[in-house]
Amino acid sequence: MTSRDTYHHGDLRRAVLAAALDVIRTEGPAALSLRDLARRAGVSHAAPAHHFRDRTGLLTAIATEGHDLLTAALSDATDLRDAGVRYVRFAVAHPAHFQVMFQPDLLRADDPELEAAKARSYERLRAEVAGLPGDRAADPEVTGTAAWSVAHGFATLLLTHNLDRSLGGRAPEDAFRAVADAVFGNGGGE
Amino acid sequence: MTSRDTYHHGDLRRAVLAAALDVIRTEGPAALSLRDLARRAGVSHAAPAHHFRDRTGLLTAIATEGHDLLTAALSDATDLRDAGVRYVRFAVAHPAHFQVMFQPDLLRADDPELEAAKARSYERLRAEVAGLPGDRAADPEVTGTAAWSVAHGFATLLLTHNLDRSLGGRAPEDAFRAVADAVFGNGGGE
DNA sequence: GAGGCAATCTTGTCGATGTCTAGATGGGGC
DNA sequence: GCCCCATCTAGACATCGACAAGATTGCCTC
Known part of the structure; x- marks a missing residue:
């Protein structure tokens, strides 16, 4: 209409x-x-x-847009913990994008635009890890995987309604901050 | 045939x-x-x-079976870190179950058998957190969410081929152990 | 401002799928 | 030995993704 x-x-x-x-x-x-x-x-x-082009093409376009939105959302992060908060916030603000981005069987994996957007968001995450103070940056690969796992797991469980009880009315962001502190220590990413 | x-x-x-x-x-x-x-x-x-009954019923049956397999896989865990390792191992051994379990839009959410199996696996996870030493058990809710997020995020990223580069040929279990140590400290769950 | 080109959209069609209904088959309990 | 009911078959219908061929229109060029 x-x-x-x-x-x-x-x-x-x-x-x-x-x-x-x-x-x-x-x-x-x-x-x-x-x-x-x-x-x-x-x-x-x-x-x-x-x-x-087809259904897969539509979903691939959504995933591409999602990666660009994620890259933008992470670009202003102050530290790694803040990046995690922004990751969760992105998942809450754009649940459809988030869902599609991480379901490869729905996408055309070799699409050039998708690959490029994926590379940009991945590079953004790496940059956050690289900005860490010395002691935490000992093994950036492991630290990066750990940080990504925490944020991604929290976001996924959140969107699949597996944290509804644990949240108890709190905003997802705040709950994630508590999780991040428990994981990396209160001053972890500063 | x-x-x-x-x-x-x-x-x-x-x-x-x-x-x-x-x-x-x-x-x-x-x-x-x-x-x-x-x-x-x-x-x-x-x-x-x-x-x-229908397509949704088939997927619901798979999700139910998955939750029971997960419950069994976690039942022999020695501590929380070991539970995480077993969680990842489960995802690798039963990727189809894992995928379906965490895609609520494919399932009949109000299915009684699914609800029961979900409750059992959830209770299993809670039990692991409850068995922690005093200092870690300060806020079991946060600790549980943190542990579940790390394991679930790692497993999800693994199955969606987002850790292929980070793994560098290592077994997923070993890579996760490194992540768990980085997150909870080397003696975290002991 | 007229003509033509290319992007955009329509219409018609085909094979495949999920689901429903009615009926055929046969194993196991009385 | 007989009957009941779980299991499976056969047919039909609406819907969907995909493809092909043609209609419409914005826009660029001269």
């Missing part, structure tokens, strides 16, 4: 992406249907395919 | 489950097709539905 007075939609790509994110957030990626997205945008059933 | 000489398959439920796990492990849950599983078992296309 956006603008059907013209033959061309105007910005079908953006409209389909937005609708897709909405479906994925509320019903999961499995419920995603190209024909349904077309109906929501008020275009014919084959229109979305022109912008995303 | 198992035994089509009789009208009854013999153990279709088990055959379908095994085939499903195989498909999920190699191609992901999205590639799962009831009709394909029926073909593999040499039965008609509607036969699997009698055992699992």
Whole structure:
């Protein structure tokens, strides 16, 4: 119902992406249907395919956008703990992106744009670890994997409703801060 | 091709489950097709539905089985770090179960058997945290969430091929041990 | 401002899938 | 020996992803 007075939609790509994110957030990626997205945008059933090639292409585009959003979200981090908080915040703010990003079987793994975006976000994470004080940077590989694991595990368990009881009404960010302190010590990343 | 000489398959439920796990492990849950599983078992296309009701039912059964396998895997843990190692080992040994267990949108959330199996594995995790020495058990809720986050994050990143470079040929278990030590200190869980 | 090109969208179609229904088969308990 | 019910078959229907061919239109060029 956006603008059907013209033959061309105007910005079908953006409209389909937005609708897709909405479906994925509320019903999961499995419920995603190209024909349904077309109906929501008020275009014919084959229109979305022109912008995303196929279902996998749409999901790959979402994953790519997700990696870029994550890179941006991490760019202003003050230290590693803050980066973790921002990682969790990203997952909460963009649950659909997050879900799709870490489900490789839904994506075209060899897509050049996805690979590039992935490399950028990965590099961003490495940069955070590299900025650590000496004693913590002893084995950056292990420290990086540990930090990523904590943040990613927390975010995943959060989105899959496995922490609902543990949170007890607290904001996810605050709960994660407590977890991060327990893990790296209170002054860990400073 | 198992035994089509009789009208009854013999153990279709088990055959379908095994085939499903195989498909999920190699191609992901999205590639799962009831009709394909029926073909593999040499039965008609509607036969699997009698055992699992529908696609969601099949995945719910797999998730339930997964939680029971996880509970069993954790039952012999010596301490919290060992529980983490066993958690990762479980994810590597049963990747299909693990994937499905933590994708709620694929499951019938209110299934009684699933709920019960989930409660059992969750209780198992709580028990591990409760067995900690005094100083670590200060805030069991936070400690439990932290431990679960580390193990779950590591396992998830591992299965999604995000640690392939970091591993550098090492066994996942060993890499996780290093991560656990970095996180909780070398004698953390002892 | 007229013509043409390319991007965008439509329409029609095909094979495959999930699910429902009705009916066939046969093993096990009475 | 008979009957009941779990198990499996066969058929049908709506929906979906994907493909092909054609219609529409914005825009660029002259």
